[in-house]
Amino acid sequence: MSNSKERLQKVIAQSGITSRRKAEQLIQEGKVKVNQKVVTKLGTKVTANDEIEVDGMPLEKEAPVYFMLYKPRGVISSLQDDKGRKVVTDLLGEVDERVFPIGRLDYDTSGILILTNDGEFANLLMHPRYEVDKVYIAKVKGTPEKSELAQLRKGVRSDGDLLKAIQYRVLSTDRKNNYMILQLTLREGKNRHVRRMMDGLGYPVLKLKRENYGLLTLDGLKPGEYRPLTPKEVKQMRNLATKNVEE
Template identity: 50%
Template sequence: MERLQKIMAQAGVASRRKCEELILEGKVQVNGETVTELGTKADPAQDMITVSGKPIKHEKKVYVMLNKPKGVITSASDPEGRKIVSDYLKGIKERVYPIGRLDYDTEGLLLLTNDGEFANLLSHPKYHVPKTYLATVKGVPHGTELDKLRQGIMLEDGMTSPAEVEYKDVDPDNKQSVISITIHEGRNRQVRRMFEAISHPVLRLKRISYGDLLLQNLKRGLYRHLTADEINQLMQMAKAAKPGGNPKKKR
């Protein structure tokens, strides 16, 4: 059971405040009876809710993982006419929104949903869900330089949280290396700025995991729906990571 105005807002009737006004004006009915109390609760799966005589539509919740290509905007539109992530979601009727962002030049795992509470849980800074990237950087950073990232490094917007960092590959001929880095924040261009701070700029960046969710072999430009278990695991991880939460040991 949920508050009526919340159900209406989630169904796209109007903002929650406007939905409250509609209730107070006597324009909302639940199972044929007019409701004017803001504390009224209903079950959207069982109750018939109408606004001005028209039944509200309950949009199906959608949770999607996209392997975002490089050169794509994480936005609903782009005035410059560049490709946007929704161009790769033609099979999805519902309107979904990205959880966080990936830069234009960054590729990899991007989550999209129409579930606002789920999106807020994963993207809010206080929940600290870990995200792992493969960064191809210029040169080969010394261990002491990577230790700076492990300890937290000062950027123009403050000190970062400690990151998990390890070498994955070194290409001495092209004078570059591939490094795995896991961060627990979501600042703008954070990974790129962290490597710039140790004088090893990023040449290519790919997100390969979000919490326990792995990109694995999903091809570039394709998407898949998350399973119920994956959705639940992400939610539990976020709640456990919240300050004061009670994280469970991983099996």
């Protein structure tokens, strides 16, 4: 944030500590101070020079940063792990900011993972109503028939959830070795979505990679590598999410 004025709830959300909606709630509950004075009015504007406290804790002032990581298999999409396994932030050796992953990829799943310290941006991409497409490549055990694959668009029930793919495409079939490679496009991102969906059809996932996240691809990255998103990419991802809401 520069010396220009920004809405208080937006600044709190961008710090990464909570979503904008939760920030608004904290303001209304009198849990936010600006320059040691309690602020309860939504829409209050602040600058980089203002001292902000949220629930008694000073707000850390970091410029927003955005990274794309090619997460390898065998890494946890978290900031820490009680079993001592490697976490995604362990791969960001030269990043000084306190970033966190937007959503998650399973331990055994590879592919695109975005990390940021901008809570508002994270909420924009994670919230189901924004419907940012994500494309996965799945190697599944078995060779399902067309009629079975058609169920992916209708939805597969699993533990009370209806899990869907908005698009699917068969990339290859190996009947001799009994597996199929599928490309699956999702908008929702429920826990272990692809794996549970394919388990429900009776064709468990052997290997899974997220190849696209909105307009982002893995081009130029190897597993374990990362790069900053360009300002243009950040803007495009914001626009993509809000465009989907408007439509």
